[in-house]
Structure formats: C-alpha cells, structure tokens
Amino acid sequence: MQERERDQTLRDWLHGHKGILLKVVQAYAFTPADREDLFQEIALQVWRSVDAFRGESAVATWLYRVALNTAIAWTRKEKRHRHGKEPLEAANALIETALPRRDPRLDWLYARIAQLDEVDRSLALLMLDGFSYREMAGILGITENHVGVKISRIKMALAAKLATEALQHESR
Secondary structure, three states: OOHHHHHHHHHHHHHHOHHHHHHHHHHHOOOHHHHHHHHHHHHHHHHHHHHHOOOOOOHHHHHHHHHHHHHHHHHHHHHHHHOOOOOOHHHHHHHHHHOOOOOHHHHHHHHHHHOOOHHHHHHHHHHHOOOOHHHHHHHHOOOHHHHHHHHHHHHHHHHHHHHHHHHHHHOO
C-alpha cells in the first residue's frame, strides 16, 4: 500500500470509528493529558498496522482489537512510570469544570468499568458497543463460553455495587 493510500485509509478509519477509540481511551486513561497520549498512541499503532489489515473481520472489530491491545500495553507502561507522579488536583478540577456536564449515570458506569481488570474492562466496552460473544471472543482471544461467563459476572458485580451504593446513599 502506498504511503498516501495508507494515510487516507487511516484518516477515514479514525473519522469513521473515532467513537470506538474514544471509548477505549476513556476506559484506560483518566486524566485529559493521559487520554490525549493514549489516543495518539492508538492512532500511531493503527497507522503502523494498516498494511496488516487483511479484511478478515470488520474494520470496527479490527480497530477495537488494536485499540484494546495498545491501551493494555500503554497502561502497563504507564504504571511503571507513574510512581510518585500524581496529577495536580487543582488543575484537574479546573479542567473538569470546563467540560460540559454528562449524564451522571454514564460517569458512574465508566468509573466502575475503569476499576475492572484489563480483560473485564475490554469486555464491558465491547458489550456496550453491541458486539456479539463470537466477535468479543475473536477480539480478545478467548472462547465464547468464557466471554459469556465473564459478562455474567461483570453484570452481577456492577448490580451488586449499584445496590450497595444505593443503600449507603439511603442511610445518609
């Protein structure tokens, strides 16, 4: 593939599937600077991998796989470098107040998804985007049965967390 063709393909994919990439970024990076870094890392990895796309799956499925694998690797790398580097709370507060308000239920859900381990976090995102168990299994390299078991456990854990938090809220 020519460089010009690869660049155009990348632009088309990033434009057409930006929502997928942003969901992955939101689930794996928690500060605005980290989100920007991770998005750039994912875009770079997609650019490097465009020639490897064989069309055996949908572009969205392939992009999810690249994005999730990149996010997991980025998270591991960041954990090693993050020791002793905490974000400035004042700066984060200013950034958060400048952002438009979102549905607090969605914020709650993404905060809980962020607490899951890497595979469960990936499954939760794929599930929210409506991927089939077969597609999820292919993206993550696990069996469909394992996908079903893990999703059932994720749903039960989220429901239990919601119930616990609701009880705590009522008792105040």
